[in-house]
Amino acid sequence: MKTNKILTLAFSLMALLAITSCVEDDDYSVPQSQGNEENLALNLLLSQIETGALDLVSIEEVKAMYSSDDDIPFPVDTNIVVKGYVSSSDATGNFFKEFYIQDKAENPTAGLQVITSSSDIYNKFNKGREVYIKLNGLHIGETRVGNGVITIGGGTESDQYGTTVTALTNSQESSNVLRSATTETIIPLNLTFGVVSGEHIGMFVKFDNVEFADDLAGERYFDPTEDYDTQRTLQSCSGLEYSELILETSAFSTFKNELLPTLNGSISGVIVKNFSGDTTLLTLNSTEDVVFENTRCSLLNIDDFNVVYEEDFEGFGNYTNEGWTNVNVSGTNTDWFISGFNNNDYSRISAFSSNNSEADVWLVTPVIDLGTSSDNLLSFDLEVAFSNGIILSAYISTDFSGDPLVATWEPLNAEIPYGSTTGFGGLQPITTIDISQYEGNVNIGFFYEGSDPDATTRYHLDNLKVLSN
Incomplete structure (x- = not known):
């Protein structure tokens, strides 16, 4: 009987180890034996790109496939792949079931949104991670007709306003969105408020010599009277007047109750749009990207x-x-x-x-x-x-x-x-x-x-x- 108990315990431990080995850990580290690529699927994809079986296209080319004039998502039926670097992070809850990619880690020229069925995706698609997306079988369009945010999704749905893309399923995410072992440091693109446009959506950017509006002293990132998002005005002294940009914070962000800083400095985040798509905004990955340590600026008279x-x-x-x-x-x-x-x-x-x-x-x-x-x-x-x-x-x-x-x-x-x-x-x-x-x-x-x-x-x-x- 004692021997049988020992054998039972041994088999239980072996089963536990087998189950544990099938669960990915939080940092999604790449096994050393696979070199720089995450898995065999990515190795195969890279070899197919090299042999011409798959075509690597730019983010700009992907965006051009969708025509907002038709308001119909573009179904991809060719063997094309797009590569990008993750510019956003949902680690603080300020993004939800989405991430953005840009074409280069420094001085980007184009960005894209990717919508998923997963949350806490920063564990896998962390900021700076190099990803390859096999587009065959996916759709390119908007999540809200006319919002101007070009998005990669898994399917489509239609209503009285038109047809939009839907989130990638877990299966599509696993088979079509492949990450490499490379995580680049994303260097924010330096901009001024006045030049921000829809062309910058999805890019990680930085603004210097800015501050929150004068009437926001004592306010927090999120207004508890709001249901979902709060918009706060950022301003920059530009000679005789202020130039402005809106910062939007989610009700689900972990920093929503932090006080807005009252000094002047730099702020970095991702350019996005509001729900209706009529306003271009800045959204933070983290308040670590808000460095306000200088005295407030003064307008000229x-x-x-x-x-x-x-x-x-x-x-x-x-x-x-x-x-x-x-x-x-x-x-x-x-x-x-x-x-x-x-x-x-x-x-x-x-x-x-x-x-x-x-x-x-x-x-x-x-x-x-x-x-x-x-x-x-x-x-x-x-x-x-x-x-x-x-x-x-x-x-x-x-x-x-x-x-x-x-x-x-x-x-x-x-x-x-x-x-x-x-x-x-x-x-x-x-x-x-x-x-x-x-x-x-x-x-x-x-x-x-x-x-x-x-x-x-x-x-x-x-x-x-x-x-x-």
């Missing part, structure tokens, strides 16, 4: 400044007679010209219907004398219409003599918005630009990099002012 140059293009003759330089350096016929609407004139450019594969155009102000002032500001208004990319940038030169190609141009921190993709959004003031580091004679240059039909964004420039104190 317009009453302390004098206007040293301004142009509203009303009664404007032509660029040459007014001392402006308008030159297409690529040799094609796209140029700036004076246009107007509703009794308001402005300077306008677009490469649309120009048949120009290259339209690089400079518009340069006359010489502006800043004198020896220690405080100088530049402001102007822009209307951005029918946008297919940000293709306008602003520069300053201290040695411009008529030819923009031989001048020395230094980029200005002009927050050019992405703008409307379908029509007009009206003239909007661009955040005031500090040019106090310059003195004496300067020229402001606007450089348009157009190409028909791929880069044809239309710009209306108006109300340019240079202020000096």
